[in-house]
Amino acid sequence: MNKFFELNKEEIIKFLKSKDEDRTQLLKRSQEVKIREVGNKVYFRGLIEFSNICSKDCLYCGIRKGNAKVLRYNATDEQILEACRFAWENDFASVVLQSGELSSPAFVERVDSLLKKIKQLSNDELGITLSCGEQSMETYRRWFKSGAHRYLLRIESSKRELYYKIHPKNEIHSFEKRVEALGFLKEAGYQVGTGVMIGLPFQSYEDLADDLLFMKKLDIDMCGMGPYIEHEDTPLYKYRNLLKSKQERFDLALNMIAVLRLLMPDINIAAATALQAIDPAGREKALAVGANVIMPNLTPCKYREEYKLYENKPCLDEDAELCRNCLEARIELAGAEIGFKEWGDSRHFFNRTKSNL
Ligand code: SAH
Numbered sequence: 001m002n003k004f005f006e007l008n009k010e011e012i013i014k015f016l017k018s019k020d021e022d023r024t025q026l027l028k029r030s031q032e033v034k035i036r037e038v039g040n041k042v043y044f045r046g047l048i049e050f051s052n053i054c055s056k057d058c059l060y061c062g063i064r065k066g067n068a069k070v071l072r073y074n075a076t077d078e079q080i081l082e083a084c085r086f087a088w089e090n091d092f093a094s095v096v097l098q099s100g101e102l103s104s105p106a107f108v109e110r111v112d113s114l115l116k117k118i119k120q121l122s123n124d125e126l127g128i129t130l131s132c133g134e135q136s137m138e139t140y141r142r143w144f145k146s147g148a149h150r151y152l153l154r155i156e157s158s159k160r161e162l163y164y165k166i167h168p169k170n171e172i173h174s175f176e177k178r179v180e181a182l183g184f185l186k187e188a189g190y191q192v193g194t195g196v197m198i199g200l201p202f203q204s205y206e207d208l209a210d211d212l213l214f215m216k217k218l219d220i221d222m223c224g225m226g227p228y229i230e231h232e233d234t235p236l237y238k239y240r241n242l243l244k245s246k247q248e249r250f251d252l253a254l255n256m257i258a259v260l261r262l263l264m265p266d267i268n269i270a271a272a273t274a275l276q277a278i279d280p281a282g283r284e285k286a287l288a289v290g291a292n293v294i295m296p297n298l299t300p301c302k303y304r305e306e307y308k309l310y311e312n313k314p315c316l317d318e319d320a321e322l323c324r325n326c327l328e329a330r331i332e333l334a335g336a337e338i339g340f341k342e343w344g345d346s347r348h349f350f351n352r353t354k355s356n357l
């Protein structure tokens with residue numbers, strides 16, 4: 001293994017803080033490593049935010065249970081399947097089903113039945129990623145059996161102390177349970193994705209370096225991480241004066257992606273939507289560095305206004321078709337190719353499971 005990939009904490013911090021010529025070098029190196037290890041293709045995952053009903057109260061999130069201003073919705077099966085059909089017919093190859101966190105038997109059953117219907121409508125061709133929060137081992141196994149094969153569960157911050165600054169300190173927001181859930185997902189056979197928010201109040205460079213080392217230690221297959229963006233109807237908003245500027249958070253997010261690509265050369269890294277909330281070309285900039293996955297929004301337009309995790313969430317009024325065209329053009333401009341019709345699974349997953357045999 002190339003020594004360059006075994007960065008220690010001090011080296012990581014130095015990279016995260018890098019500016020000007022040093023930063024240009026870092027971003028360039030990350031792009032080279034990406035192209036060498038996973039190629040120059042960008043894979044699409046059509047994002048369907050199918051419900052904003054959530055049982056949790058994460059202090060940063062616009063759709064937290066305690067935000068009474070949000071109109072709650074639950075897309076119908078038909079609407080969800082229509083979005084999946086769009087993805088399939090447009091050769092996206094994969095979808096992500098994301099929602100607030102519920103664990104009622106009815107919710108578990110519903111996701112299970114949706115998975116089966118999506119597989120059916122696409123002749124088993126659509127790959128399915130889930131992002132529905134913490135669930136029991138039994139539920140994860142059940143959904144895996146019904147066709148989900150990737151799962152995104154961000155740790156948000158791997159530093160316990162900071163985790164409890166951005167979540168209520170109680171049973172349903174337990175840091176230990178979140179870490180445990182990531183273990184369950186691995187055991188159930190998923191390609192596991194995690195990630196953190198970058199530029200949170202009270203977060204230091206050292207914390208971010210530890211986050212990257214946490215991901216490396218956990219041996220994750222995929223990562224989605226982006227800047228934290230304040231939302232005025234959340235408790236964390238009161239600390240907005242402590243935040244770095246949006247541009248600084250954006251630059252730091254790109255540095256994080258670049259360093260992660262060096263640390264974990266063969267994983268999939270998503271260009272988070274939150275990047276686009278700061279810079280209209282934000283996701284493409286991430287794709288030109290270490291990222292190789294993008295999640296075009298296929299949520300039915302009438303619901304998008306109510307799935308505002310943070311301020312300035314982009315593409316609120318674009319329909320799926322427009323989104324696709326604008327994305328294609330932008331990705332080509334960024335010099336990458338789109339992996340239409342390909343699942344574009346995490347190479348790391350195959351490498352790690354092969355070596356476990
Ligand atoms: N309920 C699920 C999935 C939906 S939330 C879960 O929490 O895992 C998806 C992600 O949105 C979260 O993991 C979080 O990292 C991100 N998010 C929420 N609020 C945000 C904010 N204010 N700024 C940036 N990202 C945010």
Ligand code: SF4
Pocket residue numbers: 054055056057058061062063064065099100101133
């Ligand atoms: Fe719910 Fe996820 Fe938002 Fe937390 S981050 S409040 S679990 S939607």
